[in-house]
Amino acid sequence: MRQKIDPVIQLRGLVKQYGTGDAEHNALDGVDLTVEPGEFIAIMGPSGCGKTTLLNILGMLDRADDGQYLLDGNDVEQFSDNRRAHIRSQQIGIVFQNFNLIDHMSVIENVALPLTYHGTSRTKRLQAASDMLKSFHLQEREYYMPWQLSGGQTQRVTIARALVNQPSLILADEPTGSLDSRSSHVIMEELSELHQKGNTILMVTHNPNLTSYASRVINMLDGKIASDKKIRVAVTASSEEKIPLRSVKRPTKDDKEADSQVPARRRKRKK
Amino acid sequence: MRRLLFFDHLASAIFSLKANRMRSLLTTLGITVGIASVTMILTLASGVVGSVSRQVEDIGNTIAVIRPGVSSNQLPSVIRPVSPQQYSTSTIEEADIGIVRSVDQSLLVAPIMTIEGRLTSLDGNIGNGMVVATTPDIAKTTSLPLQSGEFLKPDSPSHAAIIGTQMAIDLFGTDDPIGQTFTLRKQTFTVTGVLKKMKNPINYNNIDFDQSIIIPYATGKTFHGGRSQIQQINIMASSQDSLQKALTEIDKKIEAAHGEKDFSVISGEAIAEPTNSMFNVVAKVMAAIAVISLIVGGIGIMNIMLVSVAERTREIGIRKAVGASNANIIVQFLVESLIISLIGGLIGVIIGILLAYLLGALFSFMPIITLETLLVAAGLSVMVGVLFGLYPAFRAASKDPIESLRHYR
Numbered sequence: 001m002r003q004k005i006d007p008v009i010q011l012r013g014l015v016k017q018y019g020t021g022d023a024e025h026n027a028l029d030g031v032d033l034t035v036e037p038g039e040f041i042a043i044m045g046p047s048g049c050g051k052t053t054l055l056n057i058l059g060m061l062d063r064a065d066d067g068q069y070l071l072d073g074n075d076v077e078q079f080s081d082n083r084r085a086h087i088r089s090q091q092i093g094i095v096f097q098n099f100n101l102i103d104h105m106s107v108i109e110n111v112a113l114p115l116t117y118h119g120t121s122r123t124k125r126l127q128a129a130s131d132m133l134k135s136f137h138l139q140e141r142e143y144y145m146p147w148q149l150s151g152g153q154t155q156r157v158t159i160a161r162a163l164v165n166q167p168s169l170i171l172a173d174e175p176t177g178s179l180d181s182r183s184s185h186v187i188m189e190e191l192s193e194l195h196q197k198g199n200t201i202l203m204v205t206h207n208p209n210l211t212s213y214a215s216r217v218i219n220m221l222d223g224k225i226a227s228d229k230k231i232r233v234a235v236t237a238s239s240e241e242k243i244p245l246r247s248v249k250r251p252t253k254d255d256k257e258a259d260s261q262v263p264a265r266r267r268k269r270k271k
Numbered sequence: 272m273r274r275l276l277f278f279d280h281l282a283s284a285i286f287s288l289k290a291n292r293m294r295s296l297l298t299t300l301g302i303t304v305g306i307a308s309v310t311m312i313l314t315l316a317s318g319v320v321g322s323v324s325r326q327v328e329d330i331g332n333t334i335a336v337i338r339p340g341v342s343s344n345q346l347p348s349v350i351r352p353v354s355p356q357q358y359s360t361s362t363i364e365e366a367d368i369g370i371v372r373s374v375d376q377s378l379l380v381a382p383i384m385t386i387e388g389r390l391t392s393l394d395g396n397i398g399n400g401m402v403v404a405t406t407p408d409i410a411k412t413t414s415l416p417l418q419s420g421e422f423l424k425p426d427s428p429s430h431a432a433i434i435g436t437q438m439a440i441d442l443f444g445t446d447d448p449i450g451q452t453f454t455l456r457k458q459t460f461t462v463t464g465v466l467k468k469m470k471n472p473i474n475y476n477n478i479d480f481d482q483s484i485i486i487p488y489a490t491g492k493t494f495h496g497g498r499s500q501i502q503q504i505n506i507m508a509s510s511q512d513s514l515q516k517a518l519t520e521i522d523k524k525i526e527a528a529h530g531e532k533d534f535s536v537i538s539g540e541a542i543a544e545p546t547n548s549m550f551n552v553v554a555k556v557m558a559a560i561a562v563i564s565l566i567v568g569g570i571g572i573m574n575i576m577l578v579s580v581a582e583r584t585r586e587i588g589i590r591k592a593v594g595a596s597n598a599n600i601i602v603q604f605l606v607e608s609l610i611i612s613l614i615g616g617l618i619g620v621i622i623g624i625l626l627a628y629l630l631g632a633l634f635s636f637m638p639i640i641t642l643e644t645l646l647v648a649a650g651l652s653v654m655v656g657v658l659f660g661l662y663p664a665f666r667a668a669s670k671d672p673i674e675s676l677r678h679y680r
Contacts, residue, residue, distance in 0.1 A: 089594025
């Protein structure tokens with residue numbers, strides 16, 4: 001798979017500025033970070049501390065104003081637009097905070113979209129998307145339109161889309177942002193499973209409870225990394241620590257039950 | 272390299288066009304008008320060429336003409352037909368007739384000289400038409416059968432005239448005006464023969480003989496102060512072989528006499544170039560309409576595609592975020608503009624052909640649909656679609672992914 005020694009991501013003094021003149025401020029103000037393959041990093045911090053900006057730059061959607069970003073040892077600044085697109089297509093899966101599904105395409109088409117740019121044939125694409133949706137218990141929602149889904153379902157569709165091209169690097173921006181704690185843990189279970197399979201995951205979250213799934217927690221403040229601690233939980237080895245926490249909150253049986261609760265919640269909200 | 276995903280883009284384009292049905296329809300219409308005019312012109316033009324070449328074939332490919340000026344290559348002849356040089360000074364000299372005769376005594380030679388002027392009958396009727404001064408050989412090179420009277424002969428009186436049927440009716444109110452007289456620029460002519468009705472306004476002489484008067488060549492010269500002003504020289508040989516042999520020699524001799532190549536010797540198919548002035552005017556007007564409406568239609572496409580790109584900024588951002596390259600985005604939007612122009616083109620071709628047949632019925636000749644016409648129409652459609660779709664497509668592709676994702680809807 002990957003070369004043994006190379007870190008996936010190396011950031012050196014990354015700076016991103018917004019605004020000009022008096023309004024100028026640094027969303028990122030000299031971020032240094034090294035991510036080894038197979039890490040599950042939770043990024044925490046108050047809003048406006050630059051978490052999302054950092055993920056956007058890591059996903060090559062945005063460019064840093066200063067500093068260096070090495071992906072697999074290559075300087076991203078040197079990449080052509082084409083190469084960026086290629087890497088996004090082959091290597092990176094992004095889960096957006098605000099979902100970013102295409103409104104006029106059905107759920108399955110949305111999930112299959114990344115494979116389109118792989119050059120996968122339509123039939124195979126839809127098959128893969130269908131399989132992916134099945135693993136998120138959404139097989140009955142395949143031909144729904146995005147606006148017909150509940151918040152939790154939309155969130156899972158977004159994750160399914162991020163994973164369908166089997167990326168090695170997953171960038172998730174508040175993947176549980178709009179969910180109740182039960183649904184949140186369903187999603188976290190999925191991510192943690194991917195982590196066990198050897199994927200590298202960077203996840204932005206506000207919820208301190210969820211950091212227990214991560215192998216490393218980074219706190220950001222004012223565009224800088226304030227703290228960075230590794231949690232010694234290899235999920236496979238010393239799972240004892242985690243079992244109590246998970247067994248409490250894990251939605252043990254059927255996720256459908258969890259699903260059915262979401263629309264109920266929404267109905268209440270409408271009133 | 273990754274594939275261009277043509278079929279995926281096709282599906283997405285069709286969806287987008289259907290979502291804005293009225294908008295797509297109106298944009299398509301612009302292209303339809305342009306392609307319809309192009310198709311109509313080309314179909315009419317090949318009809319004209321076809322009817323002339325049929326005449327040439329009927330006579331047996333033993334005809335050649337000498338025209339002033341050097342004809343350029345064949346391709347633009349439809350778009351920019353040879354202009355009739357009635358008002359300019361011809362480079363063909365009277366001596367050239369002698370040269371042609373000297374090459375081969377058996378050749379039939381008919382120089383054609385047209386004369387401007389008002390035709391007035393004794394009753395005071397004024398006729399509109401062409402006066403042609405030529406030699407009796409014209410009857411054979413163009414096959415002009417008579418309805419009554421007799422054709423010009425080498426020893427005809429200098430002021431004899433042969434009149435076309437329609438002209439006779441206009442000028443004298445009868446189709447049998449033999450013996451009647453009319454004046455042209457103070458000279459009085461007597462009608463000695465009437466041509467049969469030809470219904471053949473398009474021919475290689477560039478003259479509608481139904482609406483013309485033929486007078487002896489020598490008399491014609493008096494209108495030009497004794498000089499000749501030859502529009503073309505018709506040559507007819509007894510066989511194709513002897514014609515070709517004679518032509519090479521004629522070409523050489525006239526060039527030697529002129530000192531430069533300021534004339535063309537045309538035989539076979541090339542004679543069929545549309546030189547009819549009526550057709551020229553129609554073709555030019557139509558070509559202008561076609562070009563303008565194609566440009567306007569193209570601008571319509573560009574406009575609508577820019578709107579579409581702006582509306583779908585967010586979609587573009589999402590597509591890029593999940594791995595679409597700039598090329599993918601460009602092709603996606605190009606396919607959309609291509610579909611508009613191709614559908615517009617298809618409808619345009621059908622309408623153009625229908626119009627051509629309608630006009631053909633009015634002017635009594637058959638339009639001909641050729642493969643070339645269809646290819647040109649298709650090619651123009653593709654060209655307009657690509658040309659005017661490129662800018663919006665590049666604009667779409669150059670959008671910054673993160674900015675696009677922030678775009679509301």
